[in-house]
Amino acid sequence: MTQAFRLENGGLINRDKKLSFKFNGKTYYGFEGDTLASALIANGVHLVGRSFKYHRPRGFFGAGVDEPYAIVQLYRNNETEPNIKATEQELFDGLEAKSVNCWPSVNFDIGAINNFLKIFLPAGFYYKTFMWPKSFWYRVYEPFIRKAAGLGVASTKHDKERYEHKYEYCDLLIAGSGPSGLASAYSAAKNGARVILAEDKPRFGGSLLTSDVNIGNQSGEDWANSIIAELKEMPNVVVKNRSQVFGYYDHNMLVMSEKVSDHLPKTKKYHPKQRLWYIRAKEVLISSGSIERPLVFGNNDTPGVMLSSAAKEYLKVYGVLVGKNPLVFTNNDSGYETAIEFKKNGINPIILDSRVNPQSEIINEAINLGIKIKFSYVVVAAQGYKKVNSADIAKISDDKKQLGTVENIKCDCICVSGFWTPTIHLASQSGNKTKFKEEIDAFVPGKSKQNETTLGAANGIFTLEETLKDSFTAGQDLSKKITNNDNKISFPNVVEKKSSQHDKFWCVPLPEGKNYKRFLDFQNDVSVSDIEIALKEGYRSIEHVKRYTTLGMATDQGKTSNLNGLQLVSDIENKVVPAVGHTTFRPPYTPISIGAIVGREVGKHSKPTRKSPMHSWHEKNNAVFVDAGVWLRPRYYKQGNETLFEASKREAKNVRTNVGVCDVTTLGKIDIKGPDSAELLNRVYTSAWLKLPVGKARYGVMLREDGIVMDDGTTTRISENHYHMTTTTAQAANVLSHLEYYLQLVWPELNVNVVSTTEQWAGAAIAGPKSRKLLQKLFPNNDVSNEGLPFMGYMESDLFGVKARIFRISFSGELAYEVNVESDNGNFMWEKIIELGQEFQVQPYGTEALSTLRIEMGHVAGSELDGRTIPYDTSLDGLVSKKKDFIGKRSLNREAFTSENRQKIVGVVPLDKKTSIPEGSHLVKDAKAPLPNKKLGHISASCWSVEHDNPFSLAILKDGKNMIGKKLFVMSPLKNKVIPVEIVSSHYVDPKGERVRS
Amino acid sequence: MLHIKCPYCGMRSQNEFSYGGDASVKRPELNKEISDQEWDSFVYNRKSLRGKHLELWQHLSGCRQWIKVERDTATHEIFNTYKADEEIS
Numbered sequence A: 001m002t003q004a005f006r007l008e009n010g011g012l013i014n015r016d017k018k019l020s021f022k023f024n025g026k027t028y029y030g031f032e033g034d035t036l037a038s039a040l041i042a043n044g045v046h047l048v049g050r051s052f053k054y055h056r057p058r059g060f061f062g063a064g065v066d067e068p069y070a071i072v073q074l075y076r077n078n079e080t081e082p083n084i085k086a087t088e089q090e091l092f093d094g095l096e097a098k099s100v101n102c103w104p105s106v107n108f109d110i111g112a113i114n115n116f117l118k119i120f121l122p123a124g125f126y127y128k129t130f131m132w133p134k135s136f137w138y139r140v141y142e143p144f145i146r147k148a149a150g151l152g153v154a155s156t157k158h159d160k161e162r163y164e165h166k167y168e169y170c171d172l173l174i175a176g177s178g179p180s181g182l183a184s185a186y187s188a189a190k191n192g193a194r195v196i197l198a199e200d201k202p203r204f205g206g207s208l209l210t211s212d213v214n215i216g217n218q219s220g221e222d223w224a225n226s227i228i229a230e231l232k233e234m235p236n237v238v239v240k241n242r243s244q245v246f247g248y249y250d251h252n253m254l255v256m257s258e259k260v261s262d263h264l265p266k267t268k269k270y271h272p273k274q275r276l277w278y279i280r281a282k283e284v285l286i287s288s289g290s291i292e293r294p295l296v297f298g299n300n301d302t303p304g305v306m307l308s309s310a311a312k313e314y315l316k317v318y319g320v321l322v323g324k325n326p327l328v329f330t331n332n333d334s335g336y337e338t339a340i341e342f343k344k345n346g347i348n349p350i351i352l353d354s355r356v357n358p359q360s361e362i363i364n365e366a367i368n369l370g371i372k373i374k375f376s377y378v379v380v381a382a383q384g385y386k387k388v389n390s391a392d393i394a395k396i397s398d399d400k401k402q403l404g405t406v407e408n409i410k411c412d413c414i415c416v417s418g419f420w421t422p423t424i425h426l427a428s429q430s431g432n433k434t435k436f437k438e439e440i441d442a443f444v445p446g447k448s449k450q451n452e453t454t455l456g457a458a459n460g461i462f463t464l465e466e467t468l469k470d471s472f473t474a475g476q477d478l479s480k481k482i483t484n485n486d487n488k489i490s491f492p493n494v495v496e497k498k499s500s501q502h503d504k505f506w507c508v509p510l511p512e513g514k515n516y517k518r519f520l521d522f523q524n525d526v527s528v529s530d531i532e533i534a535l536k537e538g539y540r541s542i543e544h545v546k547r548y549t550t551l552g553m554a555t556d557q558g559k560t561s562n563l564n565g566l567q568l569v570s571d572i573e574n575k576v577v578p579a580v581g582h583t584t585f586r587p588p589y590t591p592i593s594i595g596a597i598v599g600r601e602v603g604k605h606s607k608p609t610r611k612s613p614m615h616s617w618h619e620k621n622n623a624v625f626v627d628a629g630v631w632l633r634p635r636y637y638k639q640g641n642e643t644l645f646e647a648s649k650r651e652a653k654n655v656r657t658n659v660g661v662c663d664v665t666t667l668g669k670i671d672i673k674g675p676d677s678a679e680l681l682n683r684v685y686t687s688a689w690l691k692l693p694v695g696k697a698r699y700g701v702m703l704r705e706d707g708i709v710m711d712d713g714t715t716t717r718i719s720e721n722h723y724h725m726t727t728t729t730a731q732a733a734n735v736l737s738h739l740e741y742y743l744q745l746v747w748p749e750l751n752v753n754v755v756s757t758t759e760q761w762a763g764a765a766i767a768g769p770k771s772r773k774l775l776q777k778l779f780p781n782n783d784v785s786n787e788g789l790p791f792m793g794y795m796e797s798d799l800f801g802v803k804a805r806i807f808r809i810s811f812s813g814e815l816a817y818e819v820n821v822e823s824d825n826g827n828f829m830w831e832k833i834i835e836l837g838q839e840f841q842v843q844p845y846g847t848e849a850l851s852t853l854r855i856e857m858g859h860v861a862g863s864e865l866d867g868r869t870i871p872y873d874t875s876l877d878g879l880v881s882k883k884k885d886f887i888g889k890r891s892l893n894r895e896a897f898t899s900e901n902r903q904k905i906v907g908v909v910p911l912d913k914k915t916s917i918p919e920g921s922h923l924v925k926d927a928k929a930p931l932p933n934k935k936l937g938h939i940s941a942s943c944w945s946v947e948h949d950n951p952f953s954l955a956i957l958k959d960g961k962n963m964i965g966k967k968l969f970v971m972s973p974l975k976n977k978v979i980p981v982e983i984v985s986s987h988y989v990d991p992k993g994e995r996v997r998s
Numbered sequence B: 001m002l003h004i005k006c007p008y009c010g011m012r013s014q015n016e017f018s019y020g021g022d023a024s025v026k027r028p029e030l031n032k033e034i035s036d037q038e039w040d041s042f043v044y045n046r047k048s049l050r051g052k053h054l055e056l057w058q059h060l061s062g063c064r065q066w067i068k069v070e071r072d073t074a075t076h077e078i079f080n081t082y083k084a085d086e087e088i089s
């Protein structure tokens, strides 16, 4: 396998290291330092894909981030990744890639029939065609669009790679390491500023790597290398290659994607694949350069038509010829630079220059080298289907309206240059209102919006000397503001060739009788005629034209198409380009992988995991865990082959007959101290709190200002000015913020301090008829009788040498206690309870049994306090004080909240006493009523009642108060269930509450 | 991501804060007789301003203080930040 288009010498690749790779199943060779694109071109491969809409053959158009076509599916280390630009993907040994958008193969593609039917696919085709009939949507249109859309296939496997996020602060962030980036970084760094210099390519230097210039008696490339080497040695400088600053956000926050391992066959151990940098910079220097603009002519999307700057880059960086018989079509001097490089390597290019009689140093050099140049000539159309094999060319009149006789000349590539477009995406993203610069027919940044300064080509300055001067000065001045240093740099001597003015001409008219497609947007297959249609149909705003035609959309974001599109609209509309305006540039500048955005926050790392001090005991005792907010809680403790249902029934039953113990560490706990603590509680809770004695607990409900129940829990008076509040696990953080809000902003006169103590205490609920006997064993020296420690009583004690708090509170409806010890002693407490509880048949119970117990006794929890219910709805209205004011009280007067048939909590039992009722089901009067069947209420929680041994549910039901005893239907269309039920009281067990007081 | 100057802790990133809405809202005093309309506008009605807006933020992952931030809702520019009890100039 020879690399027929690789030069013997030259380029920045390492010819000593040969790499093997596969493209569409065929093996090729390239060299270390190649991109996939340069290696394919070296092998003469130009057909890499099919276009999005018409499935036309696609080759390479650029040599970097500007590439609109050469997008491949990459296979690396048993993973696959779509949407990879072949021009950016560095070659590694064993790389595999495939074409996208083609079936069955890139050479024979059935979708290309669209190309021959293209008359049916004009602008707005999708909007017009896929409108009707409606029934066609999901059967015909959607599958078609889904198959046609997209640039590759996302992997369905779990991504095993690691992605990191990094937060960084710096004085100057410099995006782009071309001449302006290097110069500004250098002078700022010398001035002591903390600098981050980012380059998206593997090599630093930008245009210096390909241009024929001299800086300080060195070649551009050597100068770049010496500056980079010096910067890398400086402790105040971070220099990053393969790093794209893709987004400029508020307050000078920029985000950069660093490709750490994508250029390697396999990510090294402990290394990430990619790293996302969040950088807060004091000053931002945008030195992102410019992208060459295409010229527009017939079939200008044929493989082999490419930007002249790309052809030059393949030559100078990779030692690769994009063709051996090149045609250069240009409207400015840049095309000459490419032609000269060809000539220097023994290739004879032909230059077609649309200008009449341009004169400059570069043109003279080309003439002196004997390069054939045709002035006032244009390419009318490229010929060849899968690769350019000739070009139709013609002389063009001075007014650029008339073509002369069309002749055909042989060529194997057409290098186009339509002048340069500054890359202003970052400046625009920062909020900078860009302005149109007539001399270069392009937009440049206007007045700085944030702390951003745009330099060099990105600022529309295309001479090296001016760029370097501006950039050295900018780096110097901006760093001086920050560091107060004033270390001056001497400007190096610069030698460069002077250019002549470019031609404003960019779009070749169609020759008579020909109807060639002339493409503007190569990624989205948008041609001149599409824009014409959109305007004819009345679209005027450039934003609308963009969406109707898809010009400048998708991953490309109009990098090569934007200005030509605007130019066309302005020509047709007879407006100037600035009046047409440009569409908004949005981040990201270039596609960013989802993995990089997510970072390490995947799977178990997507949120912190909190474990109680007793977690390892639960693990050892076969607990099956469930996520409860950020906590991991035992759902049930599996014995043998038990199912969840069987285990939770056993555990709940044991609480009702013997005694159970449950880890309640996760409950929110807030320590409240200060002389006004009682007053705060009195305002926060709906019931009266001023008279709660020391050593007593009380159940309380708190509302939001709109009258909706926010949370419930018990609060205990530990001493005169000291309370211990508990909240639900889910609302713990919100309740603390809520209290802080009122204490800091609304009632700052209250002398109270609040602090979360959730993690300071480990809690165990001991519940069941034998719980008192067990408690007595744990605290042999305390009087825990009904008189010594009555319901809602509190005492402090000593658990075999460990400080303990005992609360007589119950969530299960049984005689129950809650013991708290400091977290470090949690496991000790737990093991003591299990050990001393053996004689009472103690068993641990998990959240599933806990739910069963609370549901059948009608105790409300999160599924009833769901942000839509008021105290009345949940039968908590007995706790609402009529006498005093509290948060949210005024809202309870609202008409809907006082309505006679207001929803209320009820119990629901299936008539057959067998069928389980799915949570979330609706309650209806008539199961056979026509749709939409009127919903009377919904099932909030379901369990298998261990007391009655049949299913039982809680529901929030319209006019629930008067519905007890009525028969309704539960409907769950999701589970395809219709269940006849009877409405009963929500207190299904011990309705008088005798057990808790026994 | 915004960069907010906590009057207690200094410049911190937005992800340490939580938003608390319009800072000019005053809760009616407790036990005061007020009309339905007055209460309704306290609970529900907020101006959705374009431009300068005085708003509450809590430095949740920092000092836990509720602070007042004067911010432009269109440009996100922050003009000043204040302690909860600070006089606003």
Ligand SMILES: [Zn+2]
Binding pocket: B006, B007, B008, B009, B010, B059, B062, B063, B064, B065
């Ligand atoms: Zn703070």
